[in-house]
Amino acid sequence: xxxxxxxxxxxxxxxxxxxxxxxxxxxxxxxxxxxxxxxxxxxxxxxxxxxxxxxxxxxxxxxxxxxxxxxxxxxxxxxxxxxxxxxxxxxxxxxxxxxxxxxxxxxxxxxxxxxxxxxxxxxxxxxxxxxxxxxxxxxxxxxxxxxxxxxxxxxxxxxxxxxxxxxxxxxxxxxxxxxxxxxxxxxxxxxxxxxxxxxxxxxxxxxxxxxxxxxxxxxxxxxxxxxxxxxxxxxxxxxxxxx
Amino acid sequence: xxxxxxxxxxxxxxxxxxxxxxxxxxxxxxxxxxxxxxxxxxxxxxxxxxxxxxxxxxxxxxxxxxxxxxxxxxxxxxxxxxxxxxxxxxxxxxxxxxxxxxxxxxxxxxxxxxxxxxxxxxxxxxxxxxxxxxxxxxxxxxxxxxxxxxxxxxxxxxxxxxxxxxxxxxxxxxxxxxxxxxxxxxxxxxxxxxxxxxxxxxxxxxxxxxxxxxxxxxxxxxxxxxxxxxxxxxxxxxxxxxxxxxxxxxxxxxxxxxxxxxxxxxxxxxxxxxxxxxxxxxxxxxxxxxxxxxxxxxxxxxxxxxxxxxxxxxxxxxxxxxxxxxxxxxxxxxxxxxxxxxxxxxxxxxxxxxxxxxxxxxxxxxxxxxxxxxxxxxxxxxxxxxxxxxxxxxxxxxxxxxxxxxxxxxxxxxxxxxxxxxxxxxxxxxxxxxxxxxxxxxxxxxxxxxxxxxxxxxxxxxxxxxxxxxxxxxxxxxxxxxxxxxxxxxxxxxxxxxxxxxxxxxxxxxxxxxxxxxxxxxxxxxxxxxxxxxxxxxxxxxxxxxxxxxxxxxxxxxxxxxxxxxxx
Numbered sequence: 001x002x003x004x005x006x007x008x009x010x011x012x013x014x015x016x017x018x019x020x021x022x023x024x025x026x027x028x029x030x031x032x033x034x035x036x037x038x039x040x041x042x043x044x045x046x047x048x049x050x051x052x053x054x055x056x057x058x059x060x061x062x063x064x065x066x067x068x069x070x071x072x073x074x075x076x077x078x079x080x081x082x083x084x085x086x087x088x089x090x091x092x093x094x095x096x097x098x099x100x101x102x103x104x105x106x107x108x109x110x111x112x113x114x115x116x117x118x119x120x121x122x123x124x125x126x127x128x129x130x131x132x133x134x135x136x137x138x139x140x141x142x143x144x145x146x147x148x149x150x151x152x153x154x155x156x157x158x159x160x161x162x163x164x165x166x167x168x169x170x171x172x173x174x175x176x177x178x179x180x181x182x183x184x185x186x187x188x189x190x191x192x193x194x195x196x197x198x199x200x201x202x203x204x205x206x207x208x209x210x211x212x213x214x215x216x217x218x219x220x221x222x223x224x225x226x227x228x229x230x231x232x233x234x235x236x237x238x239x240x241x242x243x
Numbered sequence: 244x245x246x247x248x249x250x251x252x253x254x255x256x257x258x259x260x261x262x263x264x265x266x267x268x269x270x271x272x273x274x275x276x277x278x279x280x281x282x283x284x285x286x287x288x289x290x291x292x293x294x295x296x297x298x299x300x301x302x303x304x305x306x307x308x309x310x311x312x313x314x315x316x317x318x319x320x321x322x323x324x325x326x327x328x329x330x331x332x333x334x335x336x337x338x339x340x341x342x343x344x345x346x347x348x349x350x351x352x353x354x355x356x357x358x359x360x361x362x363x364x365x366x367x368x369x370x371x372x373x374x375x376x377x378x379x380x381x382x383x384x385x386x387x388x389x390x391x392x393x394x395x396x397x398x399x400x401x402x403x404x405x406x407x408x409x410x411x412x413x414x415x416x417x418x419x420x421x422x423x424x425x426x427x428x429x430x431x432x433x434x435x436x437x438x439x440x441x442x443x444x445x446x447x448x449x450x451x452x453x454x455x456x457x458x459x460x461x462x463x464x465x466x467x468x469x470x471x472x473x474x475x476x477x478x479x480x481x482x483x484x485x486x487x488x489x490x491x492x493x494x495x496x497x498x499x500x501x502x503x504x505x506x507x508x509x510x511x512x513x514x515x516x517x518x519x520x521x522x523x524x525x526x527x528x529x530x531x532x533x534x535x536x537x538x539x540x541x542x543x544x545x546x547x548x549x550x551x552x553x554x555x556x557x558x559x560x561x562x563x564x565x566x567x568x569x570x571x572x573x574x575x576x577x578x579x580x581x582x583x584x585x586x587x588x589x590x591x592x593x594x595x596x597x598x599x600x601x602x603x604x605x606x607x608x609x610x611x612x613x614x615x616x617x618x619x620x621x622x623x624x625x626x627x628x629x630x631x632x633x634x635x636x637x638x639x640x641x642x643x644x645x646x647x648x649x650x651x652x653x654x655x656x657x658x659x660x661x662x663x664x665x666x667x668x669x670x671x672x673x674x675x676x677x678x679x680x681x682x683x684x685x686x687x688x689x690x691x692x693x694x695x696x697x698x699x700x701x702x703x704x705x706x707x708x709x710x711x712x713x714x715x716x717x718x719x720x721x722x723x724x725x726x727x728x729x730x731x732x733x734x735x736x737x738x739x740x741x742x743x744x745x746x747x748x749x750x751x752x753x754x755x756x757x758x759x760x761x762x763x764x765x766x767x768x769x770x771x772x773x774x775x776x777x778x779x780x781x782x783x784x785x786x787x788x789x790x791x792x793x794x795x796x797x798x799x800x801x802x803x804x805x806x807x808x809x810x811x
Binding site for chain 1: 425429669686
């Protein structure tokens with residue numbers, strides 16, 4: 001499981017990403033949701049390691065923070081990190097979805113300085129937050145608009161060719177879908193029908209690239225070194241089985 | 244669930260509660276029922292007239308090489324690819340950390356090409372060390388019972404049948420030591436096949452692989468006997484081949500599975516408990532059902548005589564069970580006890596009042612057995628596609644009530660004591676083997692698996708005392724994300740009350756074996772043979788019809804198998 005080019009299953013995404021999140025000391029409930037978001041990313045044909053390794057690295061190196069606060073505003077509310085660090089997308093994603101699921105009709109939710117916006121998008125997708133859109137300008141001046149137009153249908157409008165999963169550091173604005181937003185000049189528009197993408201993945205598996213090793217390394221932190229004593233606490237210890 | 248209107252209203256009154264059912268000691272007394280997954284799979288095979296064929300047998304005179312066994316269902320074909328090899332005797336271990344096995348298997352989705360087999364020959368024998376593709380549905384391995392394997396071949400080669408007592412004492416020619424499906428090591432995700440009629444039920448594709456492995460082992464010994472004995476060689480008497488099951492060694496890996504799939508577990512238990520309630524609610528017994536039950540008491544008495552294990556505790560339980568079944572038989576032979584309304588409830592209630600948990604659960608199985616027409620539809624409900632979701636809009640006042648009502652067992656435990664947290668569950672870096680360590684004696688408790696349900700519920704309850712009732716769960720978890728996991732679980736238990744094991748899994752007295760037996764009974768296993776508190780051997784498909792006998796009458800009558808008549 002440590003090879004650079006690998007095809008894995010969606011079940012392995014759940015297994016390894018949950019524990020990778022736990023490996024950087026995210027609460028287990030948050031790590032579980034992080035893994036579900038990564039399944040959604042994988043089901044839509046993306047390499048889940050691309051954005052998620054960065055998010056885990058940020059927590060591990062204390063470039064991001066799992067602490068989050070919410071402040072009500074005139075139009076809705078704002079999530080932000082109490083420190084100067086990035087707001088970790090692991091905690092931002094679950095908090096945004098929780099807020100949406102509370103059923104409060106916010107005109108606008110702002111997520112300040114989140115490290116990997118696509119993880120917030122993935123959580124929204126995985127939780128079927130239909131009828132909403134999110135847009136942001138990231139720290140490298142790439143502009144994105146994601147619209148969840150119907151159940152299982154979403155589209156990405158981006159200002160250039162940089163893959164959405166690499167977009168980093170942004171203030172996201174989430175609101176009900178509106179036709180008022182104009183597309184950036186030379187915008188690229190891509191529409192996804194999740195069921196079609198997922199069917200392809202179920203037939204072919206999830207291709208993960210070089211970031212996989214980093215995910216596996218965080219996962220490995222949940223493993224306990226094997227010793228003579230611990231070997232004896234495994235089932236079947238001491239047996240040679242001929243019968 | 245599709246409720247049967249004739250029984251559903253009244254049967255609810257006969258449901259056993261989660262507090263009664265989901266306790267480790269009762270779970271560890273479970274037996275197979277007619278709803279068990281192997282039973283329902285065999286019924287489907289027979290009803291749908293599945294066709295079986297050996298497509299390839301490239302093996303040498305020692306039985307080493309590659310074989311392919313296919314099953315044609317109404318809509319598609321599945322193929323078991325078996326690789327057999329010679330291994331050093333001292334490498335033959337049932338543990339996850341084993342490196343070699345006598346036989347390794349992949350269940351392929353369709354009919355494999357030579358290219359597929361060329362790929363798998365480099366991967367399947369490596370098991371966890373190989374990588375698999377969505378075309379592979381199951382990965383498994385097995386080791387021989389050296390004693391029985393050679394005895395059966397040499398007997399058949401001489402034209403004789405094997406010694407039935409020896410055969411009964413082992414029960415199988417090979418013993419599987421792992422069966423992986425659902426996306427493990429790159430195999431197909433469950434979702435790829437979940438909508439196929441034959442795969443919808445729990446573990447159906449894994450148990451199909453096991454059934455094919457059993458057929459392979461019997462075919463293999465007959466083939467090798469023929470090679471050795473030539474024209475003099477005999478084939479196994481069909482009654483003996485039917486009596487041969489396939490062994491299995493099960494360890495700790497099953498325990499985390501149970502805890503990580505609460506909705507699935509709820510669906511299994513709800514189906515079984517609904518079946519029991521439907522039977523208990525019958526006012527006048529169906530024609531012939533009591534007679535069939537009385538016959539099953541005779542059969543189970545014989546089964547208990549043949550259920551011999553080394554484990555002292557299980558041996559004493561079997562001995563007690565024998566006398567309790569005898570006592571129950573006498574009680575049932577007294578007409579006064581059965582000739583009255585609700586006789587099945589009377590039998591159950593008498594058993595619950597007078598006998599051990601082991602006997603109670605056995606009787607549950609026996610009284611469900613004659614009621615296929617009443618309960619078999621429930622087998623179709625024993626799966627779940629849902630996953631627990633956090634209900635952020637729930638006020639904490641409601642959450643507090645749920646904790647109090649559904650986790651009373653947890654909040655009553657004093658988690659400040661050493662013995663209440665004696666153990667911890669973890670994955671070893673050694674092939675990710677699940678282990679159950681002692682917190683005081685072993686390192687690694689900081690990497691504990693999140694199976695600390697009771698403790699987490701207890702801690703949440705303590706925190707909730709000081710939090711405002713009007714606060715919503717969504718607001719609470721924003722400030723306290725460490726409780727997200729347990730709140731989601733607790734809320735889920737409120738909806739699916741049979742989903743939670745209501746005992747402390749960290750306690751000094753905790754026996755993982757109870758969890759294993761609970762799950763294996765749902766699979767349809769028999770003859771539990773505990774080898775320690777951590778693992779057990781079992782027999783699967785013992786008594787089940789072989790492929791050529793699936794159309795025979797009595798194809799479904801293989802519960803609590805006994806040595807076939809005429810051999811003892």
